[in-house]
Amino acid sequence: MLILIFAMLMELTFYKYQGTGNDFVMIDNRQQIFDKNNTKLVAKLCNRRFGIGADGLILLENHPKWDFKMVYFNADGNESSMCGNGGRCLTAFAKFLGIIENKAIFEAIDGLHHAILDNHVVKLQMQDVLSVEIHNQHVFLNTGSPHHVQMETQLKNLDVKELGSKIRYGNPYKDEGTNVNFVKKLSDNRFQVRTYERGVEDETLSCGTGVTAVALAMYETGETKNKLIVLETEGGNLQVSFEKNKDTYNNIWLIGPAEQVFKGSITC
Numbered sequence: 001m002l003i004l005i006f007a008m009l010m011e012l013t014f015y016k017y018q019g020t021g022n023d024f025v026m027i028d029n030r031q032q033i034f035d036k037n038n039t040k041l042v043a044k045l046c047n048r049r050f051g052i053g054a055d056g057l058i059l060l061e062n063h064p065k066w067d068f069k070m071v072y073f074n075a076d077g078n079e080s081s082m083c084g085n086g087g088r089c090l091t092a093f094a095k096f097l098g099i100i101e102n103k104a105i106f107e108a109i110d111g112l113h114h115a116i117l118d119n120h121v122v123k124l125q126m127q128d129v130l131s132v133e134i135h136n137q138h139v140f141l142n143t144g145s146p147h148h149v150q151m152e153t154q155l156k157n158l159d160v161k162e163l164g165s166k167i168r169y170g171n172p173y174k175d176e177g178t179n180v181n182f183v184k185k186l187s188d189n190r191f192q193v194r195t196y197e198r199g200v201e202d203e204t205l206s207c208g209t210g211v212t213a214v215a216l217a218m219y220e221t222g223e224t225k226n227k228l229i230v231l232e233t234e235g236g237n238l239q240v241s242f243e244k245n246k247d248t249y250n251n252i253w254l255i256g257p258a259e260q261v262f263k264g265s266i267t268c
């Protein structure tokens with residue numbers, strides 16, 4: 001019986017990556033060893049006290065046609081929508097594993113993504129954005145994940161968790177929820193951003209689809225005329241470049257560092 005119990009336990013090798021402070025447990029799941037339906041396990045691995053600790057968990061899997069497949073889980077254990085910083089970190093992980101050189105095409109939940117590595121900087125092409133909703137006090141758009149964007153005069157003392165969760169759980173978002181980005185304009189092409197992330201249910205040090213949403217929202221509302229924007233986040237600077245053709249934003253690139261923090265193993 002004891003042997004059976006031990007057999008049930010698994011020694012899991014993982015890697016920890018971070019992209020401007022948005023951090024992830026990375027697992028090479030090309031052999032399909034990880035149980036994707038085990039929400040409790042994902043949440044435990046992401047728990048900063050009882051597990052490894054991360055904003056999310058990402059599986060790298062084989063793909064029949066493209067370099068690899070990305071499967072993303074929020075820290076709450078649920079599979080979720082696209083993670084921009086996670087996609088950048090996964091590209092760096094794929095290079096570390098020898099799967100790619102300095103370019104990648106991979107499939108994520110929102111479709112195909114091209115990525116280019118230049119040392120520790122990863123450029124990730126995001127999906128085109130066809131709809132930017134301008135409301136009285138905020139902008140809403142989906143850049144692979146849903147984002148509420150609102151301007152604030154001061155970000156330093158803002159209670160991002162308090163205000164962000166009220167918006168995320170309130171109307172019109174309710175259970176589906178949204179990520180929430182608070183923005184302060186620094187100059188014509190620079191904005192400071194703090195983000196409350198759905199599925200982490202707290203502020204994260206940066207959010208890739210979030211800063212992408214902010215860049216497009218600032219252009220759409222006339223806060224900038226630039227198409228290469230610097231976003232200063234709590235975890236570091238990211239850049240977003242894009243083009244606008246008629247009502248569509250395309251050729252959108254999220255640019256920033258991605259780093260392996262450590263390798264480990266855990267019995268679970």
Ligand SMILES: N[C@H](CCC[C@H](N)C(=O)O)C(=O)O
Nearest residue numbers: 080083084085145207208209
């Ligand atoms: N929490 C997001 C997904 C991760 C987004 C963020 N980590 C990024 O870099 O885009 C959501 O559930 O919509």
